Amino acid sequence: MSRYALKVEYHGAPFCGWQRQADGQPSVQAAIEEALARLEPGPHRIAAAGRTDAGVHATGQVAHADLARDWDAFRLSEALNWHLRPLPVAITACARVDDEFHARFSAVERRYLFRMVARRAPVTHDAGLVWQVQSRPDLEALRTGAAHLVGRHDFTTFRAALCQADSPVKTLDEITVSEHPYPGGTEIRFALRARSFLHNQVRSIVGTLERVGAGAWPPDRVATALAARDRAACGPVAPPQGLYLTGVTYPADPFAG
């Protein structure tokens, strides 16, 4: 048996999320497992660093797969991409790894990007790829609100009711809010980094910060909401199409060299 790490990019729209569902809904995991079955008899079961929700995108998801044959990593990625067509899923890197490598349990950091576009006119090229809001948010308010969330906290407020994590205590290492030119408006990007995230944590945070940026919430209400440790204190959950899993860090980069 040989273990391979796969870096995976996908468009979230046609999928019920990363994870294979018992009812056979299209998932990214099932798409890749079915491509693997075209190479070697299955069933295949792969594991990923982040179990992204329906509609959420990835540019740097990482998964691992076990194969009986000894594959050249480049040829494996080419063959998988061939069999994944025409689905919007692409293997952008592939590497042979030790049997101890686990895409989920070996990961020491996940990075997410959330793209919000503020303008009146509907987006065209980026339809389905950003969350569109009508008015330019107050950047300083966004940053003040976000700063309350950095560090080690009980994130019960920002966690889906269905979240299966053992503990709601997580350390959020970074939320960087940046502004970028966008035709006829402006784009706000939220970059988040943590060892791991709770279910819906990023979308709950961005949806809450959006209220702050719009002036509907004072920035300090983010601190109050966090301290409440109560899901009811959270703002609206931002929609999935603005969210991207951009990268995963391991003690040693499986794709280096």
Added chain:
Amino acid sequence: MSRYALKVEYHGAPFCGWQRQADGQPSVQAAIEEALARLEPGPHRIAAAGRTDAGVHATGQVAHADLARDWDAFRLSEALNWHLRPLPVAITACARVDDEFHARFSAVERRYLFRMVARRAPVTHDAGLVWQVQSRPDLEALRTGAAHLVGRHDFTTFRAALCQADSPVKTLDEITVSEHPYPGGTEIRFALRARSFLHNQVRSIVGTLERVGAGAWPPDRVATALAARDRAACGPVAPPQGLYLTGVTYPADPFAG
């Protein structure tokens, strides 16, 4: 009668191009004219700075329209965007202008961007929005080849057979070739600027430069091809989905203030 300048963004895929066709194929011009007819009885005939081809995108096309009523510019753009839904066409700015303003004949500069992504794995989020090639081009060769084209030249080689311009002599003010990070590969952007362009000129130039970047043509062959003044000396024409009309300059910015 009141004249309005419209800044227009569109996704080129569903359209036969900017220009209204006699056979009724969907065009961006017809889409906007039909939206205008929902506001005031038509027929409306609008003019644009660049008559983009089938599949070509715009982020900064400019058109002008004449209306009988005196519209508030913001309300006009909102009403047009409402009636344009769900087509991927958006009015991102709108301004009342003098009757002498003509979107096409008053323009003193057009700007185009061409996006090329070099990587093996198929693109997912950017499908239909970039030209994908397999290998990273030689950036220095691209720049050396491009430099031959800047300035005032007879661009017969880089002009579609169907081009209706009176003269093939144009002044190309800029071709800037830049490289940008892209997951699993790299993105090359070509920024071109000129008072006006011939039909298919940008795509003919980029398609020819791609041959240079791939090492199939020495950079000097671009100079030879230009000097030949012969369409047969041109490289392949790049596909439309990488091309964006990004902006148009007028003696006075109609959207300022």
